[in-house]
Amino acid sequence: MNSLTQSPCWKTLQSLAAEISGQHMRHWFEQDPQRAERFNIDACGINLDYSKNLINQQIMEGLTGLANQQQVETKRDAMFAGEIINHTEERAALHTALRNFSGQPVMVEGVDVMPEVLATQDKMGDFVKRIHSGSHKGYTGKPLKEIVCIGIGGSFLGPKIMSEALKPYWHQGVNVHFVANVDGCHIHDVLATLDHEQTLVVMSSKSFTTQETLQNTLTTKDWFLKAGGTQQDIAKHFICVSSNIEAATEFGIAEENIFPMWDWVGGRYSLWSAIGLPIALRLGYENYRALLEGAYEMDCHFKQAPLEQNLPVVMALLGVWYTNFFGAQSHVLLPYYHYLRGFPAYVQQLDMESNGKCIAGDKEQIDYATGPVIWGSEGTNGQHSFHQLIHQGKVLIPADFMLPLKVENQNDTHHAMLASNCFGQTQALMQGKTFDEAYADLDGKGLSDDKRESLAHHKTMPGNKPSNTLLFEQLDPKTLGALVALYEHKVFVQGAIWGVNSFDQWGVELGKVLGNQVLDKIRNADEPLDLDASTNALIKRFRQALKK
Numbered sequence: 001m002n003s004l005t006q007s008p009c010w011k012t013l014q015s016l017a018a019e020i021s022g023q024h025m026r027h028w029f030e031q032d033p034q035r036a037e038r039f040n041i042d043a044c045g046i047n048l049d050y051s052k053n054l055i056n057q058q059i060m061e062g063l064t065g066l067a068n069q070q071q072v073e074t075k076r077d078a079m080f081a082g083e084i085i086n087h088t089e090e091r092a093a094l095h096t097a098l099r100n101f102s103g104q105p106v107m108v109e110g111v112d113v114m115p116e117v118l119a120t121q122d123k124m125g126d127f128v129k130r131i132h133s134g135s136h137k138g139y140t141g142k143p144l145k146e147i148v149c150i151g152i153g154g155s156f157l158g159p160k161i162m163s164e165a166l167k168p169y170w171h172q173g174v175n176v177h178f179v180a181n182v183d184g185c186h187i188h189d190v191l192a193t194l195d196h197e198q199t200l201v202v203m204s205s206k207s208f209t210t211q212e213t214l215q216n217t218l219t220t221k222d223w224f225l226k227a228g229g230t231q232q233d234i235a236k237h238f239i240c241v242s243s244n245i246e247a248a249t250e251f252g253i254a255e256e257n258i259f260p261m262w263d264w265v266g267g268r269y270s271l272w273s274a275i276g277l278p279i280a281l282r283l284g285y286e287n288y289r290a291l292l293e294g295a296y297e298m299d300c301h302f303k304q305a306p307l308e309q310n311l312p313v314v315m316a317l318l319g320v321w322y323t324n325f326f327g328a329q330s331h332v333l334l335p336y337y338h339y340l341r342g343f344p345a346y347v348q349q350l351d352m353e354s355n356g357k358c359i360a361g362d363k364e365q366i367d368y369a370t371g372p373v374i375w376g377s378e379g380t381n382g383q384h385s386f387h388q389l390i391h392q393g394k395v396l397i398p399a400d401f402m403l404p405l406k407v408e409n410q411n412d413t414h415h416a417m418l419a420s421n422c423f424g425q426t427q428a429l430m431q432g433k434t435f436d437e438a439y440a441d442l443d444g445k446g447l448s449d450d451k452r453e454s455l456a457h458h459k460t461m462p463g464n465k466p467s468n469t470l471l472f473e474q475l476d477p478k479t480l481g482a483l484v485a486l487y488e489h490k491v492f493v494q495g496a497i498w499g500v501n502s503f504d505q506w507g508v509e510l511g512k513v514l515g516n517q518v519l520d521k522i523r524n525a526d527e528p529l530d531l532d533a534s535t536n537a538l539i540k541r542f543r544q545a546l547k548k
């Protein structure tokens, strides 16, 4: 038995969950006209309405008690202070230093990291200006207008998804393409459309060892050389972002073309480092800075607001409430904004790679659920497919709805429809529809009593399904920065409560190692097939197909 599940706070929450079983949110709203105001927080351009949750004041106090018991504030302060909180990799987790506008130093093992951070930001700003002005030219004297960004995981999702989300703020005059997968179809399709003389390649890999990124870069280099460029011309067309300067230089990237990052920046937290260069190239450097400023504002809020008024803390506690006391196994994100459609995929890596863990502290086997499955897509599309399961399925799926109140070039008719669908869904999930209401609706439809009763059962909606609604004045770079930092800190708080190390990812490593072993066997047909019978048979089939 784990100490967490045996703790007084945990037990209190178990009894509180039992106490509200059988109660319905619909009645809580009827009984308490202040409910929507009571469970609402405004911070950093984001308004959170969390009144449509299975909570009351006592439950929120119980959850805050759990956060205190698990020393969330102490752990938070340790993160900001640069302590080695990623203990399995012996590193700090200091993405917050990359957006530190306080003017104060940030120390890692006795060294202030801010001078290097600021110097790299200057280098980024300067480079972006040279690309946008056309003063950085390719080897034939043409400006570089096609930017191919190669990277995967955290070196891909943040840059791509945040660039997409800020489409109304794009700098015109460049095209930015992202390639992640080692599947050759993608890089082939992208390069097929491009003029190598006008192409800039941004290769992003913190470790500089990731197979997909190395191979896609080699393929691109080959394409560049075959198209007429020479080895010497590469310096004008290929840049890279990495913490492994040695490997990058060995690979052939000119030293002045390397934008550094550091081992205290986790891959999934790296868009604030030079990994965010594609965002700056897409938006212009000032807009990229605004993204960082928004994240800094959320950092300040996270550090200063009392727990019960603290956006990331409250969202984290609600998540723990459903995961551990209601058996919820997934959490759905529903951005009602087309440009934010990639956000669920971004949070998927952030949350699932951070908290998908089974060891607490040094070596304690966990006996409670940790991170949920994160999924979702843009509204209203999901309403016409998977929302059915959220409304009437037997599994509890808490939801985060998101909507900007204003959008650039707003078409009021479309936006009003989008908003009404968003609000209508949260309402339907909360209130549901009783059997009596469904039965009454079927009056005068010419149905037999049996048929009417049966149909009314099918049309009954349980309701009482929890959701948060996040509204933004508008999704400008600053608000998006705050939103991403909000989810980062939410994940951090949950990791702190569950006692896991949210900053390593050993599960991912095993797949990489085994994948490389298999590659050797595929490439060398003479290698004995000494793996398990299933994997051997798969390799055999692949080898045979190659021979045909």
Ligand SMILES: O=P(O)(O)OC[C@H]1O[C@H](O)[C@H](O)[C@@H](O)[C@@H]1O
Pocket (backbone or CB within 6 Å): 152, 153, 154, 155, 204, 205, 206, 207, 208, 209, 210, 213, 267, 268, 353, 505, 508
């Ligand atoms: O930036 P890289 O070192 O190439 O790593 C890219 C990605 O690869 C790994 O598999 C990790 O799970 C991710 O956290 C990381 O973002």
